[in-house]
Amino acid sequence: MKTAFKKITLLLFVCTLGSSCQPKQHVKEISPTLILISKANVIDVRTGQVRSGQNIYIDSGKIKEISALEIDDLSQYRTVIDAEGQYIIPGMAEMHAHIPQPSTSQERLEDVLFLYLSNGITTIRGMLGHPDHLALRKKVQDKAILGPRIFTSSPSLNGNSVKTEEEAIEKVKAYQKAGYDFLKIHPGIQRNVFDKLVNTANEVGIPFAGHVPVDVGIRHALESKFASIDHVDGFLEGLVPESANVDPASNGFFGYNFTPLADTTKIDELVELSKENKVWIVPTQSLFERWFAPTNVDSLLAEPEMKYMPKSTLENWKRIKLQTLENSGFSVSQWEQFDAIRRSLIKKLQDNGHGILLGSDAPQLFNVPGFSVQHEMQGMARAGMQPLEILQSATINPVIFFDMEDTFGEIKEGMEADLVLLAGNPLDDLKNFTKVAGVVARGTWISNAEIEKRLKDIAERASKN
Template sequence: MKITAPFILMVFLAVGMVACQDKNSQKEAPTNTAKVIADVNIIDIRNGRITKGHVVVDSGRIKQILPVSEDEAEVIQEAELINGKGKYLVPGIAEMHAHLPSVIWNDPQMEETLFLYLSNGITTIRGMLGHHLHLELKEKVAKDEILGPRIYTSSPSLNGNTVTSTEQATEMVTSYQKDGFDFLKLHPGLRLHVFDQIVKTAKEVNIPFAGHVSTLVGIRHALESGYASIDHVDGFLEGLVPESAEVNPTENGFFGYNFTEKADTAMIPELVNLTNENHVWVVPTQSLFSRWFSPTPAEQLATNPEMKYMAPEVLENWINSKKNLTETDEYNAEQWEDFMAIRKMLIHQLQENGHGLLLGSDAPQVFNVPGFSIQHEMQAMVDAGLSPLEILQMGTINPAKYFQEEGNFGEITEGASADLILLDKNPLEDIANMRHPLGVMVKGIWISREQIDQKLKTIADKYGESKQ
């Protein structure tokens, strides 16, 4: 059947609403048939320009983008039509600091976690605490055997307890590269000579490394060593402490909190320039600090709407974890404000003059529910002075550049993977408009708002029953 642009609009009500009219069809798994998102406002993620058009999707990819004035399109058989009139279309988001449960791919917990990401438009995740079970999961998602975001996965943790010698460093890095992990995950506690051996071997076998900065390594040496990304802005606040302060680096507290009053913000440009010179991306995970580490009472955060999607025992652990961190004699709300002000300065200058920022919230983590936490992270980036366009770029085109996948995902362009989010309002005017998408498409598979709500209700009901 030949479909012209005007015809797309005429047949929409007759064909595109079939899924909404047939409630039973919502219970069926989404299918990867040809689709047309018609008459939609398409956001160019590189420059923020908005154009109206019809987005034609087939076999999981964006086949054509037609202007509304276009007379006719290519032949499409059995196309599903989605009304985009008055709506906005953005690329799917990458959660660049995600976690996956260490369970087999068909475990219900894994299915729930993947769907929670998808429900908020996250179509790519970078798993930051890898497990060998995730390698099979990644392959099954890539082959469309499982519905979920595109997965990049780290190795299991390399830290001061798991790697204690240069010999171990060489052996583990080489093994993880051969196993097929996408990158190495570095955690705290690494001694300097062990860290250097990890870096040396990683470069020899060509596997990137990312994550935390160990206190005995320090931010400057870490940046010069060529991290693919430094997460949590880890090590930066410690790097602002002048040598004359003569602090013990191991007494830094929660990501440098103990050194807040000693930090010299005039040193920020030097560290920012080092990220640029050494091509190191930074993942702020600011929501980790505005939620877990904030003075906001644990009981208040526990009442957030998205908490109903977490198991009661998880929520209880989160409440206890937050209290153990913030309800101590060492914690001070005013110092937290100063600490956050420095972090915001770092984030803003890393955006303006650094190599680049990547969007990541660290989820699941204390009061960070997968998918939903990225909304908190985007608002935290607004609070740090970034524009909505810059924030969207952090989660779309920047990850594509990071993974060297420009043209494959991260923007709405012909030939790219059909990873899309349909929104009711323009997110460039208010980043909060990213919440509650009207539908999400992952590799051409359309998940309607009705399907999202139905699945979320199933998850909530499951955990609601366990609370009774």
């Protein structure tokens, strides 16, 4: 064990001719800010292997040492977390999150950030940016506010906000200069404007991600090298044969209207394009199994995590879901076919594409921040993804995406200390992802007791709004 983390008494014997040897003591104290997690089962997110009996030493926000050596005296450490029998994974990333807008109270903003943390989400990628989110990103980074690490998009680039090539050039440059992490693409952008946006983004060095505008189409979107395409947007439309001669704008909810026309033999071609152009996919499958799905509204509202959302929000969610199903020509049989195609796409994009990132689109209809990733993981499993693949989509894949493999995403010495303690092995049962025993967010320890207390307070506040 490294001497920086042990109280070591070093006896230096100074002997000279004709004199006796006299011992001199040198004592190095243990840092008072050191956190020791003892006897943990550590999961390697690259291989799925489990290393048992691991002691993890955390200080100054980083993992300083990992060792399986026996510790003789735990009383010398001020903060000791007994993790015997528990499993530790890296903090997870929610890659399609939404950060509250400025009209939200500061209290509610901090509640939402904590909801993510309470479920082991230590990194979020905000998908609808605002200038205030740049300041929030800095406050979280400086630990002025407790929350997950933030990456934020620009404000929406869509058919209304960028109607001309000149507007595209102006806004891309402005958002890059302001410091946004990436550009958010929404529907409605015309192809010539999109191409100018892409060229400018490449020139100034800012990635772009999000939706596939109808006029752009999935093939051109992939060839344009989106950083990520979210919701598997545009893929189903790309399965419709040209001979069908459809109006692309009549695609409905993410291509739902074209479901009967989809030629699934075209899936492999699109998957290969995504791999060739290194485009990540964020499925947000829970959105299609909870909002646009024949799932009973009252059963969704009865789920335990709904108590963390304001009553007004829940009422709005119910209204929108019912209106969507009533006004979209929804039928259960067509939805089942639609869902089967989506699952096939997700599975093949995982197996043969560039890769999958975990993202649930929270808070969106019936997707409560943090808790929604549990539903997303189950959806990914129903699509055929294995537990290790799902874990990788939330840990190592995001850091590869951000090109930050030397910063976080794994449990290794020198990494930022983002960790989740789980009562069971999530690779044995995905339900173990819900059994959070504690979270470390960039070196800050959040115990299970603190999580439960904060969640109770959040629920009480939500019940009054």
